[in-house]
Amino acid sequence: MSLESQIIPLIQKGFKEIFDHEVSLEELALQPTRKEFEGSFTFVMFPYLKVTKMAPEAAGTKLGEYLISKSELITAFNVVKGFLNLSVNENSWIDIFRELYTNTNLGQLPTNGQKVLVEYSSPNTNKPLHLGHLRNNFLGYSVAEILKANGYKVIKANLVNDRGIHICKSMVAYLHYGKGETPTSSGLKGDHLAGKYYVIFDKEYKKQISQLIGEGQSEEEAKKNAPLLLEAQEMLRKWEANDAEIVSLWKQMNEWVYEGFDATYTKMGVDFDKFYYESDTYLLGKDIVEEGLEKGVFFKKDNNSTWVDLSAEGLDEKLVLRGDGTSVYITQDMGTCDLKFNDFGFDKSIYVVGNEQDYHFDVLFKIMKKLGRPYGDGLYHLSYGMVDLPTGKMKSREGTVVDADDLMQEMIDTAETHTKELGKIEGFSEEEAKNLYEILGMGALKYFLLKVDPKKRMLFNPKESIEFQGNTGPFIQYSHARIASILRKADQIGVDYQKGFENLSKLEAVERDLIITLNDYEKKIKQAAEDFSPATIAQYLFEVAKEYNRFYAECSIFNEADQEVLAFRVALSSLTAKTIKSGMKLLGISVPDRM
RNA sequence: GGUCUUGUAGCUCAACUGGAUAGAGCAACUGCCUUCUAAGCAGUAGGUUUCAGGUUCGAGUCCUGACAGGAUCACCA
Numbered sequence A: 001m002s003l004e005s006q007i008i009p010l011i012q013k014g015f016k017e018i019f020d021h022e023v024s025l026e027e028l029a030l031q032p033t034r035k036e037f038e039g040s041f042t043f044v045m046f047p048y049l050k051v052t053k054m055a056p057e058a059a060g061t062k063l064g065e066y067l068i069s070k071s072e073l074i075t076a077f078n079v080v081k082g083f084l085n086l087s088v089n090e091n092s093w094i095d096i097f098r099e100l101y102t103n104t105n106l107g108q109l110p111t112n113g114q115k116v117l118v119e120y121s122s123p124n125t126n127k128p129l130h131l132g133h134l135r136n137n138f139l140g141y142s143v144a145e146i147l148k149a150n151g152y153k154v155i156k157a158n159l160v161n162d163r164g165i166h167i168c169k170s171m172v173a174y175l176h177y178g179k180g181e182t183p184t185s186s187g188l189k190g191d192h193l194a195g196k197y198y199v200i201f202d203k204e205y206k207k208q209i210s211q212l213i214g215e216g217q218s219e220e221e222a223k224k225n226a227p228l229l230l231e232a233q234e235m236l237r238k239w240e241a242n243d244a245e246i247v248s249l250w251k252q253m254n255e256w257v258y259e260g261f262d263a264t265y266t267k268m269g270v271d272f273d274k275f276y277y278e279s280d281t282y283l284l285g286k287d288i289v290e291e292g293l294e295k296g297v298f299f300k301k302d303n304n305s306t307w308v309d310l311s312a313e314g315l316d317e318k319l320v321l322r323g324d325g326t327s328v329y330i331t332q333d334m335g336t337c338d339l340k341f342n343d344f345g346f347d348k349s350i351y352v353v354g355n356e357q358d359y360h361f362d363v364l365f366k367i368m369k370k371l372g373r374p375y376g377d378g379l380y381h382l383s384y385g386m387v388d389l390p391t392g393k394m395k396s397r398e399g400t401v402v403d404a405d406d407l408m409q410e411m412i413d414t415a416e417t418h419t420k421e422l423g424k425i426e427g428f429s430e431e432e433a434k435n436l437y438e439i440l441g442m443g444a445l446k447y448f449l450l451k452v453d454p455k456k457r458m459l460f461n462p463k464e465s466i467e468f469q470g471n472t473g474p475f476i477q478y479s480h481a482r483i484a485s486i487l488r489k490a491d492q493i494g495v496d497y498q499k500g501f502e503n504l505s506k507l508e509a510v511e512r513d514l515i516i517t518l519n520d521y522e523k524k525i526k527q528a529a530e531d532f533s534p535a536t537i538a539q540y541l542f543e544v545a546k547e548y549n550r551f552y553a554e555c556s557i558f559n560e561a562d563q564e565v566l567a568f569r570v571a572l573s574s575l576t577a578k579t580i581k582s583g584m585k586l587l588g589i590s591v592p593d594r595m
Numbered sequence B: 001g002g003u004c005u006u007g008u009a010g011c012u013c014a015a016c017u018g019g020a021u022a023g024a025g026c027a028a029c030u031g032c033c034u035u036c037u038a039a040g041c042a043g044u045a046g047g048u049u050u051c052a053g054g055u056u057c058g059a060g061u062c063c064u065g066a067c068a069g070g071a072u073c074a075c076c077a
Helices: A003-019 A046-052 A056-070 A090-102 A131-149 A165-177 A190-214 A219-225 A227-240 A244-268 A286-295 A329-344 A355-370 A404-421 A430-450 A473-492 A509-519 A521-531 A534-554 A563-586
Strands: A041-044 A074-080 A083-088 A115-119 A153-160 A274-277 A298-300 A306-309 A317-321 A348-354 A379-384
Touching: A003 A041, A003 A046, A003 A056, A046 A056, A056 A074, A056 A083, A083 A090, A090 A509, A090 A563, A115 A131, A115 A329, A131 A153, A131 A244, A131 A348, A131 A379, A131 A404, A131 A430, A131 A521, A131 A534, A131 A563, A153 A329, A165 A190, A165 A227, A165 A244, A190 A219, A190 A227, A190 A244, A219 A227, A227 A244, A244 A404, A274 A329, A286 A298, A286 A306, A286 A317, A286 A329, A306 A355, A317 A329, A329 A348, A329 A355, A348 A355, A355 A379, A404 A430, A430 A473, A430 A534, A473 A534, A473 A563, A509 A521, A509 A534, A509 A563, A521 A534, A521 A563, A534 A563
Parallel strands: A115 A153, A115 A348, A153 A274, A348 A379
Antiparallel strands: A041 A083, A074 A083, A298 A306, A306 A317
16 A cells, blocks of 8 residues: 555545544645655645635644654654645655565556557558657557556557558659669668659659649649659559559569568567558448438538538538548548457557647547447547657658668667777677667667657757767666676675565665655556656656666665665665666667676 | 647756746766776756736646747648
């Protein structure tokens, strides 16, 4: 039982006995006492000015005295303005530590019987992944891990956008300029090969446009009439008509791309339980349009197109099916929504998609609710901000992107250089060293992208963004390695730190602070799931690591004369390492035992 | 133009969802390796939280307006 849940009922009783006033347990909240004041928990008196009918200082003092007299737990209090700061019996903290230390399910809450589907990544198959996708993938993977830790059954899904005009563009360019090139013959990863022709398409397309403009067409006309574009559109029609030649080329190019993606996903350390392909799903949703018409949720306009009116919900009218009966984006999304539910029967379905699609998902979810879907309230758009470069927005077509594969490799290379500079690889085999560089490089990158609130746009400066000191992945990894080193030594000299510490009666201030921080882990896991925010975990782990390093600098472990204290400090270190390892796993980051 | 969103130290980000003197990290400066890993620790300096009003015991946080960025408003995806 947490200390808060022991103190709050006491406060409730206090209000009744001292002030003759009933308060509910829910409205009573404690907050951690700020560092500059004495105490561990703070109760704010201001909201109860009318109830206590006395100055907040006086009321706080009365309540404080009451708590001390009624409970062993509270050992001291002070009142600053209207803030009642409570100090807690030192043994309680040792009890808390013991509870955490013996918990075999650290970082894993009991199952809640709910199923959640997390869709993330969802790449286009006409180009390789870039920095923006890294944020998406790391976020999606981490949120899935966080939900698992909260007791959900999680299904990770990837809806691959493998068809459409953009793929046809790559294909058209490949036919014209590819000369039968393959990943093997070119030495390019398959996704990069496809991306190369996507860029070529854009270049040649622009040439044609300016030529047409030179021949007297307006820019708008030229954009529509450029032969390459017409060719791509024709190719899309053929694809939809299942033209054997086109389909075979399409399959070939997609296969190359998937090989490339596989390699990238492996490097990223992300995975999926279920792949959906838009080539399978793009025709879905038309029956839902029928259903919507029958239910009176949708209506037809004169030209036979189908619409939904969301003006009552503060949005606009929105097209759901074209006049010629063909689908738009949202048509298939309605269909896919049902498909996922039929496949898995989820309680929640999370879409990890950039905030440029806020409006789209707003519309989609409102429609599904209007249609009376039982899962309607479980739909959630995890909308994340774009990653900007100092030079502005990234554009695939113009090649101004930070490529995911390149960036990951750079990170790993930088980690190698940095580690060698510090002379920290003595005794490492070549393989161990390579492994370490990868762990550190990827840790730095993932932590960098996950430590900021997903909702906010963020700036990535390739030259300056990635550090290895301060609030970074490697700093936390370093803290873990330090502890691992201590545990090796403890085992080597035979310290018994798997015990109850019954004789321990006194804690240093840093030790107590560290326990308090470690005790927050479960709370943070819950909060991270509520907010769908890995940043909560990242910020927390930084706190843990900082707190530990302070302890490490202030308290000597193996020079401690008192064997009980010595063993306790090893145990405290061990718990810290477990917490760091567990938390970093939620971010998809590994921690080394030596670095 | 309508809607949504963001604005916090020179830079990158926090602030327990309305609580105390707004905190970290980089960058700058000062100390600390003969002792468990200095990718560390301790310290100095850096702020009118874009601006103007309002709500209340109390506002970076909520409301209104202005200014500045961004997204979106297709029979595109």
